Structures are given as structure tokens and as C-alpha cells.
Amino acid sequence: MAIIPLERKPLSLAERTYLPAILSGLKTTFARLLRPIETMEYPEQRPAIPPGYRGVPTLVKDPNGREKCVSCQLCEFVCPPKAIRITPGEIPADAPTAQVEKAPQAFEIDMLRCIYCGLCQEVCPEEAIFLQNQYSMSGYTRAEMVNHKDRLYELGGTLPDPHLKWDKKKAAAEHGNTH
Amino acid sequence: MIAPAKPELVTVNIDGKEIAVPKGMNVIEAARQVGVDVPHYCYHPKLTIVGNCRMCLIEMGLPAVDPATKAPVMDPATGKQKINWIPRPQIGCATNASAGLHIRTQTPQVKDCREGVMEFLLINHPLDCPICDQAGECKLQEQSTGYGRGYSRFIEQKNVKPKRTLLGPRVMLDDERCILCSRCIRFSKEIAKDDVLGFIDRGSYSTLTCYPGKKLENNYSLNTVDICPVGALTSTDFRFKMRVWFLKQTNSIDPESSVGANTVAWSREGVIYRLTPRRNDEVNDTWMADSGRVLYKAVTAADRLTAVKVNGADSALDIAVHAAGELFKSAAGAVAIVGSGRSTVEEQFLTKKLATALSASTHLVSRVGQGDKILVSADRNPNVRGALVTGLIPALPTAQLAALGTAIDAGQVKTVVSVGEDLFAAGLNATQLAKVAVIYLGTHANATSGTAKVVLPTLTVFEKSGTFVNQQFRLQKFLKVVPGVSGATDDLVVLSKLVAATGGAAPSDLNPLWKALSAEVPALGTVTFANLPETGLLLDATPWAALSFVEGETLHFKPAAQAAVVTA
Numbered sequence: 243m244a245i246i247p248l249e250r251k252p253l254s255l256a257e258r259t260y261l262p263a264i265l266s267g268l269k270t271t272f273a274r275l276l277r278p279i280e281t282m283e284y285p286e287q288r289p290a291i292p293p294g295y296r297g298v299p300t301l302v303k304d305p306n307g308r309e310k311c312v313s314c315q316l317c318e319f320v321c322p323p324k325a326i327r328i329t330p331g332e333i334p335a336d337a338p339t340a341q342v343e344k345a346p347q348a349f350e351i352d353m354l355r356c357i358y359c360g361l362c363q364e365v366c367p368e369e370a371i372f373l374q375n376q377y378s379m380s381g382y383t384r385a386e387m388v389n390h391k392d393r394l395y396e397l398g399g400t401l402p403d404p405h406l407k408w409d410k411k412k413a414a415a416e417h418g419n420t421h
Numbered sequence: 422m423i424a425p426a427k428p429e430l431v432t433v434n435i436d437g438k439e440i441a442v443p444k445g446m447n448v449i450e451a452a453r454q455v456g457v458d459v460p461h462y463c464y465h466p467k468l469t470i471v472g473n474c475r476m477c478l479i480e481m482g483l484p485a486v487d488p489a490t491k492a493p494v495m496d497p498a499t500g501k502q503k504i505n506w507i508p509r510p511q512i513g514c515a516t517n518a519s520a521g522l523h524i525r526t527q528t529p530q531v532k533d534c535r536e537g538v539m540e541f542l543l544i545n546h547p548l549d550c551p552i553c554d555q556a557g558e559c560k561l562q563e564q565s566t567g568y569g570r571g572y573s574r575f576i577e578q579k580n581v582k583p584k585r586t587l588l589g590p591r592v593m594l595d596d597e598r599c600i601l602c603s604r605c606i607r608f609s610k611e612i613a614k615d616d617v618l619g620f621i622d623r624g625s626y627s628t629l630t631c632y633p634g635k636k637l638e639n640n641y642s643l644n645t646v647d648i649c650p651v652g653a654l655t656s657t658d659f660r661f662k663m664r665v666w667f668l669k670q671t672n673s674i675d676p677e678s679s680v681g682a683n684t685v686a687w688s689r690e691g692v693i694y695r696l697t698p699r700r701n702d703e704v705n706d707t708w709m710a711d712s713g714r715v716l717y718k719a720v721t722a723a724d725r726l727t728a729v730k731v732n733g734a735d736s737a738l739d740i741a742v743h744a745a746g747e748l749f750k751s752a753a754g755a756v757a758i759v760g761s762g763r764s765t766v767e768e769q770f771l772t773k774k775l776a777t778a779l780s781a782s783t784h785l786v787s788r789v790g791q792g793d794k795i796l797v798s799a800d801r802n803p804n805v806r807g808a809l810v811t812g813l814i815p816a817l818p819t820a821q822l823a824a825l826g827t828a829i830d831a832g833q834v835k836t837v838v839s840v841g842e843d844l845f846a847a848g849l850n851a852t853q854l855a856k857v858a859v860i861y862l863g864t865h866a867n868a869t870s871g872t873a874k875v876v877l878p879t880l881t882v883f884e885k886s887g888t889f890v891n892q893q894f895r896l897q898k899f900l901k902v903v904p905g906v907s908g909a910t911d912d913l914v915v916l917s918k919l920v921a922a923t924g925g926a927a928p929s930d931l932n933p934l935w936k937a938l939s940a941e942v943p944a945l946g947t948v949t950f951a952n953l954p955e956t957g958l959l960l961d962a963t964p965w966a967a968l969s970f971v972e973g974e975t976l977h978f979k980p981a982a983q984a985a986v987v988t989a
Contacts, residue, residue, distance in 0.1 A: 314551035344552040367551045
């Protein structure tokens with residue numbers, strides 16, 4: 243490639259005094275002094291989270307306190323960075339939610355891997371995993387950055403459930419065949 | 422050998438494609454040959470036809486003939502024989518190929534039929550997919566994608582049936598998911614010969630159940646789980662362990678007996694989750710025994726040998742091989758080798774090399790059990806015939822190592838190499854073993870590994886590739902499913918190092934090893950590991966025709982009629 247030498251223009255007298263540049267800078271400074279503050283004093287002040295925000299993925303319980311995840315492992319399958327790791331387990335036959343049969347023994351989300359894409363929430367057939375408002379995760383070790391099941395439920399809390407599919411199933415089983 | 426009668430071929434027309442198939446062939450199978458999939462649930466190639474799921478409905482027609490003269494009726498528009506289409510659909514599984522049969526599988530009527538059948542099947546089917554182990558390999562899921570409505574018109578209450586019913590120790594039944602295809606009933610009756618399953622009640626009350634007081638506990642019960650097209654029958658061992666879409670399938674062989682049932686090992690990240698049968702119409706059809714399905718647990722058993730030991734102290738492989746070499750030198754001419762019918766052909770070949778290098782006597786331990794006439798034979802060693810083929814042993818082994826015991830008593834043997842065989846269990850006593858130095862190659866701890874001078878941990882069938890020769894003299898290969906446990910070394914590497922310790926040389930990789938095998942073993946003339954077909958290769962069994970093997974009759978095997986066929 244050809245090299246094109248450029249002529250640098252010599253500075254004018256006004257530029258060599260620096261005064262015009264300083265004055266135009268100060269003009270911006272004094273103009274801002276009078277306007278309202280636009281920055282936020284984080285972390286004392288926190289921004290309002292808009293609806294649909296994709297924060298830290300969490301597990302939620304239904305209004306009756308039942309853990310909604312049935313460990314179908316679809317989120318584990320769909321997760322692009324392979325951040326989710328589930329160990330499936332069986333609900334004992336004498337448990338109050340025995341009709342669900344299956345629940346996770348362990349559920350881990352590695353937040354160092356998570357890319358907050360929300361595919362886990364999208365794919366979940368039980369509406370058990372949600373990316374909620376929490377956006378700040380920090381820790382001193384890698385192990386601390388792995389959210390275990392208890393932590394995920396603590397973060398997720400309870401969300402309203404319009405279906406209550408398993409409760410209906412239990413009711414049908416108790417009612418028995420009508421015909 | 423009498424050649425089997427050539428089946429009469431007839432030409433059938435499936436969706437406009439002409440194909441010649443054996444007369445009487447099932448239309449579903451004929452369609453499969455031209456790449457046309459006829460969806461079905463109750464039809465299974467190895468079971469009788471019942472035609473109760475109605476999913477395989479097709480349109481069928483036959484060439485028209487004049488009723489009076491039997492002369493073909495020609496269609497003036499095409500100039501060909503006219504086809505009389507039956508106005509109503511027929512089930513494909515109960516339609517047999519006949520000359521001139523015409524089939525249509527893609528017409529609007531057929532599509533309507535399939536959608537109607539799917540809607541009825543899904544009326545009472547629970548939407549259990551998130552918790553159902555069959556999800557991912559469920560025929561109902563697959564056909565719903567093609568023929569499902571996407572929403573339900575059914576507003577009444579779904580049927581309630583028992584869930585979590587234990588049919589037997591290994592099979593759990595969820596009646597709500599059952600689509601009443603009766604495959605499991607037919608399998609129990611026809612293949613397992615243990616007719617314990619049946620339907621009770623009528624209509625939508627119909628329920629699969631065991632006869633009162635009986636259980637589905639025969640050694641083939643888990644095949645019902647394999648053939649169940651939905652998630653009604655599930656394995657208690659695999660239940661809720663892992664979703665099938667995570668599992669990698671690797672072809673393997675059931676090592677529990679000389680039948681050599683073809684299997685698939687399903688693993689994820691180095692952990693095996695289940696073993697299922699792999700179809701081989703010459704060996705095991707689509708079945709395998711329950712007893713063979715739990716063998717993967719040996720890989721992670723607590724008593725796995727994971728440390729090389731010399732005189733009871735942890736050591737390194739090369740030091741141990743050197744120690745073995747010293748033992749060979751100090752006992753020159755007085756070494757005996759106990760080979761194994763559980764070793765692969767390649768390992769037996771190297772064992773034979775080791776024996777030749779040491780001019781050692783070779784022995785083999787036989788394991789004889791009760792054959793079940795289906796897929797577990799009396800010979801519980803998977804590869805005794807491999808030892809014959811490779812020349813490791815000249816005659817059939819005996820259960821007790823009596824000859825070796827006598828030789829030890831007479832002081833003729835100073836060092837014994839055992840390839841995975843427990844010498845105590847094989848009939849040698851403690852005083853005899855105290856007289857000799859034992860070099861033990863094996864996977865699991867036992868009495869012999871406890872007293873051996875040199876212990877060399879090796880791999881299980883699931884951690885290495887190799888071949889077995891089954892009771893039909895069929896050479897079959899299996900592949901490495903999971904990496905070997907830490908501390909254990911491939912048998913071939915250990916044996917080749919032992920051969921090197923005697924001053925010889927032998928390859929430890931499969932490909933160069935197979936070059937040596939085909940060069941030195943006449944029966945394996947043109948075979949290589951890579952070109953060995955998935956369904957195995959029959960070897961010429963005539964050199965061993967005079968031997969009286971212990972196996973009785975099993976599926977696809979008659980001891981008297983051992984066919985001497987070379988297909989190599």
C-alpha cells in the first residue's frame with residue numbers, strides 16, 4: 243500500500259495559547275451546573291427495572307408452595323453456554339405432591355457461564371424458570387458463582403400460576419372416573 | 422448345507438414406486454424398502470400382527486380382472502391394467518404383498534385417517550411429557566408432530582387410571598399413558614413364553630395389568646419397556662435418571678454368555694446410563710436379557726482395581742511390568758498362563774503370543790450355567806471360541822484348573838499369569854497358590870488379586886474396543902463406550918508390554934494388531950477391525966466341528982446344525 247505523507251498544519255497563535263479550548267470546555271461545565279443531575283448514585287440508588295427484563299435466572303414456586311420444576315432437563319438441553327446442570331430425582335409416593343412424580347434433586351446454574359439469553363425460560367414447559375429483576379451477581383470464588391437449588395428458589399420466590407395443572411390432575415385422580 | 426428356498430418375488434406399487442418384494446411380505450416392511458414410512462404403534466417386525474392401533478391405515482388396490490373371464494381389464498386412458506381401489510382404508514400391518522398390489526400412503530384420506538386415530542389416542546393421554554422417560558423416543562410424540570391437531574377438542578374429564586404400578590421388579594407401568602397396543606402382551610406370550618400380561622375392562626376403562634398373583638419378572642421383562650411405543654412401561658433402573666436426548670449411543674455386545682447379543686450402550690459424559698438391544702436378525706432379533714442390562718454397573722463398582730501393585734504396594738505400570746519380567750526370567754520354562762473366555766479375540770491373540778514367548782502352558786476357565794433357550798446360553802464365557810480361533814487353547818476348557826493344580830503340586834510351575842480369572846474360584850487352593858508367584862491382570866478385586874505378586878488393573882468391556890466370537894462362530898465387534906477409569910490400562914497395552922518384557926514385540930493398537938491377526942490366524946484371513954460389519958461375520962467353524970460345546974438351543978442357534986459358512 244502506498245504511503246501518503248500528510249502535511250501537519252502549524253498551530254495558529256490562538257491555538258497556541260490554549261485559551262479558546264479552555265473556554266469552550268468551561269462553557270460546557272457551567273451549562274451543566276444548572277441542569278438537573280442525570281447520573282445515579284449506584285449502589286445506593288437503583289434503577290427501575292422495566293418489564294420483560296432478563297436478569298438472573300431463578301426457579302419459582304407456585305402459590306401453594308410447590309416447586310414447579312419437574313427436572314425435564316429441557317433448559318439444560320437448550321442452554322447455549324451449558325450453564326445449567328440438573329440431577330433429576332423422584333418424588334416419593336407418599337409425598338403431598340406425589341402426582342408430580344419428578345423433581346430435581348440438584349439444580350445448578352453457573353452464573354459465570356450464563357449469558358442471560360432467556361432460552362431456559364422460553365423452553366420451560368412447566369413455567370418454572372424465570373429471568374427476573376436481579377442483575378448483579380458477584381462473588382469471590384468460582385464456586386460462589388454457581389447458584390444451587392436453594393439459592394435459585396430464594397431468588398425466584400413465588401409467582402402466580404394461571405394453570406395449576408398438577409393440582410387439577412390430583413383432583414381428577416381423587417374424583418376418579420365419572421362414567 | 423441345503424440352500425433356503427428362494428422366496429417368490431412379487432411386484433408391488435407403493436406411492437407410484439414399483440418394487441419386487443417376497444410374496445406375503447408385510448406392507449409396512451415393503452414400504453420401508455422404498456423409503457416410505459407408514460406410522461404404526463402395535464406392529465412390531467418380530468411379533469404377531471394384531472392390527473389394533475389402526476395407525477397404519479393405507480389405501481389399497483388390486484389390478485382389475487373381468488369376473489367372468491378372469492381377463493385383465495385395461496384402462497383405456499393409460500393403456501395399463503385398471504386398478505380397483507378399495508373405497509375404505511385398510512391397515513398396512515395386516516396387508517401382505519401380492520402380485521400387482523397397489524398402495525397409496527400419502528392421499529388426503531390416509532392423512533385424515535391418521536389424524537383421526539391420533540386424536541382418539543390423545544383424548545385420554547396425559548400430557549406427562551415433561552416427566553415421562555419416553556419423551557424424545559416416544560412414537561406418540563413423533564406422530565403427534567406429523568398428524569396431531571395441536572389443540573384438543575376434548576372438553577370432558579380425562580380418564581383416570583393407576584400410575585406408578587410395579588408390574589415386576591424391573592418394570593413400572595403408568596396405565597394412563599398406555600395406548601393399548603398390546604406389544605408387551607404379545608412379547609411376554611410369544612418370545613418370553615411367560616404369559617402374565619393382559620388387558621382387563623372394556624372401552625376406555627381398558628387397563629393393562631398382570632394376572633392376579635403373578636408378576637412380570639422373567640429375565641426378558643425389560644424388552645417390554647423397549648418395545649412400548651409410549652412411556653407406559655418404564656425401567657425402574659433407568660427411571661428418571663437421564664433424558665434420552667443427552668445420551669450417546671455406542672454399539673456394544675452383551676458379554677454375559679456366548680450368545681453375544683448385540684446391544685447399544687447409552688452414555689453421557691463418560692457415564693453409562695442404560696443398555697438396550699440392537700437389532701441383529703441373525704443373533705438376537707431385537708431382544709436381550711435383563712441380566713445383561715445391569716452389567717454396565719461393573720464399570721463404577723466399588724471394588725474396581727485402580728492401582729498397579731507390586732508385592733501389595735502401589736507401583737507404576739512400567740515398574741510392575743519390569744517386576745513381571747524378572748518373575749518370568751527367574752521361572753524360565755515354569756510359567757503357566759490362565760487365559761480368559763472373557764477376553765477379546767485381540768487380547769487372546771496377545772496372550773497366546775505371551776505364552777509362545779515364555780513357552781508357557783495355557784489354560785482357560787470355563788463357566789457353565791443353565792441356558793434359558795432364548796438369549797442366555799449355557800456357556801457364560803462370551804469368547805471361548807475366540808480362544809480356539811486364535812489358538813490360545815487347543816480344546817474346550819474345563820471349569821477346574823486341575824491340570825494346572827497338579828503341575829503346581831509337582832513344582833513344574835513357578836509363575837502364573839492370570840488374565841482376569843480368579844484362581845481360587847477356578848479350583849486352585851491356597852497352598853498351591855502360595856507356591857507360585859501370580860501376575861494378575863484384571864478389572865475387579867478378588868481373592869487372587871489380593872494375593873498376587875503383581876496386579877495390573879485393566880478395563881471392562883465398556884471401556885475398550887474389541888471383538889468376541891459367539892456360539893455361532895460369528896465374529897462381532899464392540900466399541901469403547903466410556904473412557905477407562907483412572908489407574909487402569911487397556912488390556913492390550915498391558916499384554917503387549919508383558920510380551921515386550923520377554924524380549925518380544927507385539928502391537929497394542931487395534932489396527933496394527935488386526936494386520937498381525939489376519940496374517941497369523943487363518944480363520945481371520947481377510948478381516949480387519951474396520952471392515953467387520955455391524956452385524957458380525959460368520960467364521961468357518963469346520964476345524965472345531967468335532968468339539969462338543971456346552972450350549973443348548975437358543976434363539977437363532979441350534980447346536981447340532983452348526984453351519985460351516987464362510988462369508989468373508
